[in-house]
Amino acid sequence: MSGKPPSLKRIGLPWPELNDGLAYKDVVSSFSSSSELTTVSDFYSTKYKSSAPLLGWIQRIQNGQIQIDGEVVKDHNTLLRRGSKLVYHRLPWKEPDTPYSLEVLYEDNDLIALNKPSGLQVLPGGLFQQRTLLTQLQWCFSKKDSSTGARESHPVPVHRLGRGTSGILLCAKTKLAKTKLASYFAEGTSLVGFGNLDQECGTGRKISKIYRALADGIVEEDEVVIKQPIGVVRYPGVAKGLYVASSEGKPALSKVAVLERNMQRNCTLVKVEIQSGRPHQIRIHLAYMGHPLVGDPLYVAGGKPKCFDPDAVDSAFAEDGGYRRPNQAVPGDCGYHLHAHQVELPNLLNLNKVVKVVAPLPPILQTSSEAEENGFSSCKLS
Template identity: 40%
Template sequence: MLNSGYAYPSHIQRGGLSVLDYLTREFRHSPREVWAARLSAGEVEVDGVTVTGGETLRAGQRLVWHRPPWQEPEVPLHFEVLYEDADLLAVSKPSGLPTMPGGGFLEHTLLMGVRQRWPTASPLHRLGRGTSGLVVFSLTREAGAALLRDWREHRIRKIYRALSAGRAEQDEYDITAPIGPVGHAKLGEVFAATSGGKPARSLARVLERRPDTTLFEVEIFTGRPHQIRIHLASVGLPLAGDPLYLSGGIARPDALPGDLGYLLHAHTLGLTHPRTGEQLSLEAPPPLPLRHVTG
């Protein structure tokens, strides 16, 4: 089935470019000829008027691409409710389900599924599409503001389970490799371990050594994109099946778009309830391959 389509708005900060030049420069996920075809089909408006592409943009104008309905990729749409009260909702999402709309996903997302039952729900964080586990939503504006403040001030404890390729030599790794965007021949730009990146810290503890893999518990103290995947790769232990990251925390040069194949699970979140002050420890049971044989 097709979804309902979506309108993507843009506010023009600086004028002088044609509509076609602006779209081609700002939204590189589609080549110039594709944007030209969309303009010819009447999908783009500027200040409510359909444009053909040659018009010159002015600062302050509002451009909207009306993307027609499309068929989204099939993904698991179920999720499990782990905690609910008047202020908070915690759910466990499966691997494969995007948290938020993006790319080819709009209605096949955790956000849309949650809002069918809780219209005021707002996610406080997001997990990568291939990552399973805990996602917390605020149900009131006040709860959201308080928890986002705690998130920014590092008062939320975040613990994951991860399966790495290879056997770890150490029992614990305190990883502080900076993370930032780097150029990529096929993907344009990806996050990776780089000296010019932002500070990041992960503490990885071995739970179990297996013949060809290591099961880790990883606590993160910052929230950089793909942090655990990059950090474990940076110490020579990339996630088993990771399609993007190699040892050293760098991206595979032949990597293609996609975010599946690895095993990473948001297991535990420790937080202070924004209204009652109660200390909550929320937990999402891990999938079988990420379960410790003794716990």
């Protein structure tokens, strides 16, 4: 295996108090009405209805946050015409407290593997537009390029981990690496549901992904294979819908192995190898089998969210005109214990060699013997 060995090398810069805000650009191409005219408030409240209600968009317009063809407009009844160029300026805001320090687990000319802390979002979305792992990568490598004079290299994540999930995140440093890694992940998911069990469970797979998780209750079976499909349902506060266990969903497969049962704390430490990459797959699959992750604020037994009304919408909106955060839990909420512990994949330059990356385990996800060896208490929960 080539590349730098695991070390305590870290990257990451502290976050500024406020982010830079955002600018969303649009060009009016067509109208639904025969009159070929619509108002600026109708345009935004129709196209971006998941961002803010009509009254919220009117508030943003009156704040001077909308430009039409380079001019600020404050009258929400201003008419648009085909070809009008619009810019919505989202005001800077303080994003929630977020960790920023990243441990480098492995690095070569094509790949960098990072140990993502729980609480750090991978890509921009929702309240987190700057405080993301992607931003730290851009800051770090832009600084490195300017100081060395080397050709610019901007690593990008090739898969995702939930905000509350910690552990290994693979990032490609070249276009070729990005293409290869994306194909490896897609290939693994495509095998599930269309072959025999041996093929689905890893034969010939190029990437092996092993997680540690702390599940609620006592898992009786030593090994379990979960093949529950995962689909999407409407859910307040999640514009593209919430992933849940669904017979109408897409194939997904997880292999669960019990590492240790804690009768006193009524929880089970498990190792999970996923053969597909559906969003929130491990959280959903363990909940589906009746053992949701300890501390998971969203998924409960059965692989569905806690009781909610998919048609409920909070009519109030926040200071910037957008919808308030829903009362129900959302996928990005933290509190559960899930860690991407080990990844194996071919060396991108020599497919006969294997790159193995291991992320140190949080104390709560170590077995009693591992915790004793590392000098930690074996108590799983405080």
